[in-house]
Amino acid sequence: MEEWVGRIWHKFIVQKSHTEFDHARIEFDEIKKSAGVVFRALGGAPTKRVEAAVPRDYYARRKLLDKISGTKQQISLAWQDETSLRLPQSIAIFDTPQLNKELYLWLVALAAHSPNYFTHWAKDNQAVVTKILAKFPALRPRYRRLATAVLKLRQPVDTLPKSLQPLEQAVIQAIIHPESIIDFPVANYAPQAIYLWLYPNENIKANPFKAAEVDCNEEQFSSLMTHQESQQARKKSERIDEDDTKDSLMVFRLENLFSWSEFSRVNRAEDDTEDDDAQRVAEDLDIITVAKGSRQKTAKLKLDLDLPSAIEDDLPLGKGITLPEWDYKSNQLIPERCLLQPMLPKDSKPLALPASLTTASKKIRQQFQQLQSIKNWQKAQSTGDEIDLTAWLDFHIDSKTSMARDTGLYLRFQNCQRDISTLLLSDLSMSTDAYINNEYRVIDVIKDSMLLFSEALAAVGDPFAVYGFSSVKRHHVRFTLLKNFAESYNDHIRGRILSLRPGFYTRMGAAIRQASNILAEQNQHRKLLLILTDGKPNDIDNYDGRHGIEDTRQAIIAARRLGLVPFCITIDQKADQYLPYIFGSNGFTVIFDPSQLPTKLPQLYHQLTQSSC
Template sequence: MEEYVGLRWHRLITGLARRGHDQAAVSLADEQARLAMVFRALSGDPGLRVAAATPRVLRNRRRWLERIAGTGRRHELAWRDDEKVCVPERLAVFPARQLNRDLYLWLIALASRSDGAHGADWFVANQRQVARVLAELPGLSGVYRRLATEVLAGRPDPARLGPREGRRESAIQAALRVPGCRDALPEAPGDPLPVPLWLYPAPHAGDAPDPAERDQDDDASGVGGAGKQGRGRRSAEYVDDVDGRSGLIVFRLESLFSWSEYVPVDRTVDDGEDEDALRVAEDLDRLSLTRTGEAPASRIRLDLDLPSAAEDDVPLADGRLLPEWDWRRKLLRPRHCHVIPMLPRDAAPASMPQHLAPMAARLRRRFEALRPQRYWQHRQPQGRELDLSACIAHQAQRRQGAASSAPRLWRNPQQRHRDLACLVLADLSLSTEAWVDDHQQVIDVVRDGLHLLGESLDAGGDRFALYGFSSRRRAHVRFTLIKNFAEPWGEPVHGRIQALQPGYYTRMGAAVRQATEVLREQPAEQRLLLLLTDGKPNDLDIYEGRYGLEDTRHALLAARGEGVTPFCVTIDQEGADYLPYLFGPRHHTLIRQAGQLPEMLPRLYLLLTGEGQ
């Protein structure tokens, strides 16, 4: 009974203390696609993505109900850095839903004119950016005035605050009315009530290690399996490792171990599984990260999920070193990624899977109609055979007295063909283990797609090659051979497709550079790189977020410079956020239902080669 009453009391007080208007709330999930498009339309950095902000703790003045309920300290503030624009996951600031939607629009417009470097002068920087937006985007002036009026109505009265807090609040309200009128924020204890119309400095994570330090080929850091994923990015800091040897310890002398009883176990490191770890992390205001130099047991167990060397694919050579683009330093790091050609182990020759045979037969008939065909060039001045219709026409013209002195009476046979080479590059990362439905995984759909596309291209007579890729840091980028350009299509290739297995991560830039090297050797007029993937570039080291995107984009731009046309086919439902930046607006496609991939690939190929018009 006490627990029931306490729970009801907690809900009552928390509800009364809550700020905002829940009936007019707008969520980022509903607005994200629109906001991303608006951000790029306003000339925002196309490499940035729109994401949900993580609540942070402020020492602001709270109402008495908030103090009783223990709320009012955590606020979702808008900010941006070099990788993303973060806005609140849910907005219920104003009583009208349209005003909350306009607030999302205003924050995105403000972020498009910000460089993210607020520093200590965030108060002055926001005034400057607001004035810039109003000057460059005058259509938003009315939106800002409406929002500012509502915000000012909800701000505390400076006269009811202390002298120092009152001066600070007066400066904030004046800056909202006339952006740029104040050149400094008066000092006062605590933090002011957040201003929903402004961008705040990005949360700092302490002194993070140098990116080069993180780029270690250190297997002790583990290889991720199917881990739990939290919402958003947590505020964190780097701290020194607590080695258990420092600090004051109170103990009884008789509890000391003898030499034979002493066991050197560092109890400051807990290597046990914690089922509530994700829930605890979500509740923490700041996570503390450190390097212990040792791998806990949980990571050892995750490593056991990966194939051993005896069961891994067969390396075909020592590989080669390829460069990688470091967008932070704006330079190409030479000989940075080790790309190793691999061959699927135990890939026995096999035939086309039975469940694909009917569709393969239909596709083969359709593509055979596109094979190079012999045709005749008529009415030629010379050739291998007489052109009967031209001879009849010439004889008729002679009888009419209008015959030419240089008649074109011959015909020549010609061969029609497409001078094209296509390389299909399939993502074989661990994410392809995900289930599409109750019967198929993503890797099964990829295999079926390769079977059908290969059958179609073979029937059409085009030169093509099939490869797969995955990675485990920069020293182990796997480039799996399925079929090269010189090899005929047949049962050995079908067997390699059936032997493909998911593994590791997605260092896409290195794979694109290696595929470009292969296509460069093909003397074709048109060279097509068809990339199949289910997610964005990522790896265990610094190859994540914008670093991976920028390296992939640099590799794709270099491929275009070599005369290669890249095109991406993805089943990643968030692909619209980053694919236009990587491939361009018309060089990618998103397949909503992953099960449709095998049937869609041949049709897409026809469109790309101009045969599907």
């Protein structure tokens, strides 16, 4: 009976304090794509992710009804840092869906011109609003509509305690006239949430107007989490000081049984420190606590279990090649930063094409053999099959006004001479060991793709090379030779491809630079660099995130300067979040059904090279 009464009371009191308009709610997923487009179109950082933010504590003065119901302790606010823009998971503060959607887009426009960290939260927001309205006058009507609607939601000034009234008046003045210069008084509580502004990327304290020192470096704990569909929202964080007097051995107390879930001891003193359980712990915690340990270890045993022994590893070719790498923080190319090691697959034996690919291979070979017999009209010929009427007319007009020279007035119908060389560079990282729909591995799909691609190019006679790559930090970038331009395609090459094993990480920039250097030495007029991957650049020495993306982008820019045509083929369904920035909107394609990759790759090559004659 008591539980039933309690449930009825809880439902009643929560509904009484509920002020959102659920019928007009706009979810973040509904505007995610358009928000990303608007953010980048207005000048936002291309590498920033646009994602949802979890509600967090907001220490504003609450009404008595809210205190009784226990609601409105947390509010979903918009904020950003160097890596991402975080927008509320949903917005339902206005009574119309249009206004709620407009608020989303306004926050995106604000973030495109806002700093990652504030010197004075309120004044910085005012300055950015003023800048946006001056730069984009078309946004003024939208801002006025939103400001009017927001002011209607705020509690009347005269109903607030006298200690909060000056601050509320200053906030209202700042919203109505963002260009005005206002002194914001300090109060015991933060004002009601200002939904038109961005908030700092840390827990809101009692006085958000004071420049807050960033106590917790978010990079120290953001590496605990990966970007997954189930974990779109970032965790809250707090920074504490570790008690040096606490001994590592402690007496078990039953009342402390659940306290572990609020604190996870994770060593992040070195960039290569790993914890297999860190991801699981991070997903379970509501608050991620980061503390700086002060005690030094007397000794440490460090083992690297990633690399196999020399006996079991692939065969190295030479001492390695030093390559530069881009440092986006200093905005410069660091020379000799990476060591690339060319390798041959171990224990590869000559093998015939697998029986499962025989039918597809015959079909693809027939299609590509026909390209050898394709004929095209050649213009500006001294003799030919037909008169080039356009050239003859130009010559006739010029001869009436000046001494014209015959530069070739005939068309000749002759075989197409293909003048193109191609290098296929494939990702062989450990992620390719994953299964697709519990049926086949990604690495097996990649092997089949390489084989059918090679069958197609061998049939048409275009020069080509095939390489694979993976990495373990910047001093060990593995560059696997499968076929170079001087070798003919035969059972030895098929054996190398079929013996491939996945492993390690994806340092894409160094591999692209070496592939570009190899391809640039070819004599053909057109040079195509195809990159086959299943994910974004990453490595365990801080190469993931923006570092890897920026380095890969600079490697692609350098490849284009060499006259190459780079193009990326990926099976990563989230590739539209980063590949447009690296390769351009027309420089990549996503294969949504990975099982179709082996047959799609030769078709894609044909489309990319059909005008190469």
